[in-house]
Each structure stands twice: as C-alpha cells, then as structure tokens.
Amino acid sequence: MKTLAELAAIRDKMQNKVTIREGEGQTRIVVGMATCGIAAGARPVLNAFVEGVADAGLGDTVTVTQTGCIGICQYEPVVEVFEAGKDKVTYVKMTADKVKRVLDEHIKGGSPVAEYTIDMAQK
Amino acid sequence: MKELSLNILDVAENSVRAGAANISILLSLDGAGWLTLTIADDGCGMDEQTVRRVSDPFYTTRTTRKVGLGIPFLQLAAAQTGGALQIDSEPGKGTTVKATFDTGSVDFTPIGDMPSTLATLIMGAPNVDFHFRHTTPDGEVVLNTDQLRATLGSEVSLAELEVIAWIKDYMREQYDRLGGKNE
Ligand SMILES: Nc1ncnc2c1ncn2[C@@H]1O[C@H](COP(=O)(O)OP(=O)(O)OP(=O)(O)O)[C@@H](O)[C@H]1O
Numbered sequence: 508m509k510t511l512a513e514l515a516a517i518r519d520k521m522q523n524k525v526t527i528r529e530g531e532g533q534t535r536i537v538v539g540m541a542t543c544g545i546a547a548g549a550r551p552v553l554n555a556f557v558e559g560v561a562d563a564g565l566g567d568t569v570t571v572t573q574t575g576c577i578g579i580c581q582y583e584p585v586v587e588v589f590e591a592g593k594d595k596v597t598y599v600k601m602t603a604d605k606v607k608r609v610l611d612e613h614i615k616g617g618s619p620v621a622e623y624t625i626d627m628a629q630k
Numbered sequence: 631m632k633e634l635s636l637n638i639l640d641v642a643e644n645s646v647r648a649g650a651a652n653i654s655i656l657l658s659l660d661g662a663g664w665l666t667l668t669i670a671d672d673g674c675g676m677d678e679q680t681v682r683r684v685s686d687p688f689y690t691t692r693t694t695r696k697v698g699l700g701i702p703f704l705q706l707a708a709a710q711t712g713g714a715l716q717i718d719s720e721p722g723k724g725t726t727v728k729a730t731f732d733t734g735s736v737d738f739t740p741i742g743d744m745p746s747t748l749a750t751l752i753m754g755a756p757n758v759d760f761h762f763r764h765t766t767p768d769g770e771v772v773l774n775t776d777q778l779r780a781t782l783g784s785e786v787s788l789a790e791l792e793v794i795a796w797i798k799d800y801m802r803e804q805y806d807r808l809g810g811k812n813e
Contacts, residue, residue: 509800514781517793521786540754542700545640546631554746557753561791573754575647 534569534614535589536560541576547583548602555606556586560614569614582628588613597625633742634667634731637707639750640700641669641727646755648673648725653751654761657741661767664713665731665741672724681717704729711735745801748773749794756789771804773797 538544538553556571577585582599586609589595596619598609605623613619621627631637638655645653650673658666676684684701704727705715713730731738748762752775762773775788778797782788788797 509796509803511777511781514778514793514796517790517796518782518786521790521792522783540639540643540750542640542698542703545636546703550636550639550743550746550750553750553753557749557791557794561795566791571753573750 533591536569536571536614537574537587537589538571539575539577539583539585539587540573543576543580544583544585547600549584551603552584552586552601552606555603556610559606559610563610563615565610565614579625582625585625588619598623599625599628631703631707631739634707634739635742635744635747637700637704637739638667638669638744639747641704642747642751643754644698644700645669645671645673645725646751646758648675650724650758652759652761654763655748656762657744657764659733659766663732663734665733667729667731668726669728670724670726675721675723675725676717676719677721681719685715685717701727707731707739710737744771745798745805748801749798752797753789753794756787766808769808771801771808773801 536556538549538556540549540553553571553573560566560569560571577587579585579599584601586598586601587595588598588609596613598605598620601623605620608620609623631640642653642655648671650671653669653671656666656668656670658668660666684698685705686702701715701717708715708729708731711732712735713732715727715729717725717727719725744762744764748760751758752760758775759779760773760775762771764771778788778793782793786793788794
C-alpha cells in the first residue's frame, strides 16, 4: 500500500539531487493539452512520455511539460521537442504507442522519427 | 470526449489558467445513481457576459475573442444524460462549475481514469492546491495536495516524476478498494 512514509522517502532521495539539476543541457518535450488535444488523446501521450522518461532515468536532462493550443488542431495530439542548438521537431497525431520510438530514437539516439513529424503529414 | 475525466481535466485547466491557488474537484454519487461534479476555484472569476459566452459557443459569433469548447463539451456530456451544467462566478472571487449526470442513462460517459487526470493537473501546476474527493455510497477516494506538500517540504516539487507516479498509484489503490466493495 502507498503510504506517506514512502513519499517522505522519495523526498529524502530527491533532496540530495536538487542542486545538481540547474543549468544542465535540457531537452524539453512539450505536449499540447488544450480541449482539441485532450479530445484527440493527448493525456495518454503525456503520461507515456512522463513514464518513459522516468523509466529511462532521463529525468535530469529531459523535462516534459504541457501547453495550450498549438494552433494546428487537425494534427492533434501534437508534441514539440526542443533541444539546445537544434531546430524544433513537431510530432503530430501522436499516440502512446508512438512514444517509445520517439524516446529511443530521438531523445536517446539523437535522430528524430521523420515518419511522425508534421513535415511528413503535410506531404 | 471518451471519458468524463478528460472533460474534468480540460475544465480544471481553465481554473489553473485563471490563477487559482486552490482548486477543488468533487465527484459525488448518490444512492439513486445521480452524479454531481463540482469544480470550484479561487481564480480571477468571470463577469456575467463572459459566463454567458463561455456556456454558449454560438453567443460569441459576433465577437472576435477566441471561443473555447471545454465547458460546452462538459455541458453536452451532462445534458445528454438528462442532467445540467451551471456556472457561478464572480470577478475577483472565483468560479464554481457544477454538472449533474444520470449515471443510469445509456448516454452517460464513464468517469474513466481520474488518477491520470489529477496527475496531469498536478504536473502542470505543482504549486496549486488541489482538493479531490470522489464519494459513492460505498466509500470515497481522496487526494489533497496540501497534505502531500507538508510531507515533501519546500524543496521537492510535486511535479517530480517519482512523486507523480506515487500520486497515481496512491489514487489507484483507493479506487481498487472502492471497486472491490461493489463486487
Ligand atoms: N474557472 C474559470 N475562471 C476564469 N475564467 C474562466 C474559467 N473557466 C473558463 N473561463 C473563461 O472562459 C474561456 C473559455 O473556456 P473554455 O473551457 O470554453 O475554453 P478554453 O479551455 O479556454 O479553450 P480551448 O477550447 O482551446 O481549450 C476561457 O478562456 C476563460 O477566459
């Protein structure tokens, strides 16, 4: 059973890490969570990224955040990936199943999954 | 929307955007099968005209301001079961959105994954105090972020991935126990 004592243990572990965090080369994964995104299935996509990043131990260098309407509702769920010194990559019509490949090939491997990007969808 | 929990996520995000410090989400099922959802915040509130505009997307056609669909979707989900939606709001004080549903209706949208909705809200707004309570005749599921924050202290954010995972499991366990009583 989950107890508050367990939460306190997480806190103790985290407190030792807090200081290392700042100023690191961060990758940001941003998920559009306006009405259009949520209706199209953005919540499981967001959760798959959050769980995938945590499972891969990438929490120190990768952040997963939410934003409002990105303005391309017909392509929702939309996910944008920002990496320092690189062009933004926009993934469209995302699903929880597609998340693993994006994490493996792009976030860990460094090469975006071209198939899932908006450039492909527009062709 | 496929699940009511998605409507709740969407409408509660309006409360976050309204700058609320406290957001309470209450689900209450009575013995006759009526479900009442109440989302209350202490955010910036809305004037009467805005409330009208928000609940009637067609009312806005003559203005240039962007219209949202979050509240109209929730209204539809309630109305299709024979229930209704009501907004009480006061500028500077806050907003309460209340919706009722007949869970016996064939058009009732299942509540779905509330732990994911709460986790998503808390990740997006870790400094807001969320008060969640879901009561049924068999028991209840409760989550109060102020209590969690008291345990975590000021240095560790509620948005930490391990904390979010804990929150989801903590709520899922409560739901499992509640579900077990129905069998
Ligand atoms: N709790 C609230 N407090 C203050 N203002 C609110 C609240 N709820 C809604 N509003 C106002 O009503 C507008 C429309 O809300 P609605 O949920 O319909 O759409 P939205 O979520 O803003 O847009 P979208 O459909 O892109 O998600 C909001 O942009 C906001 O100005």
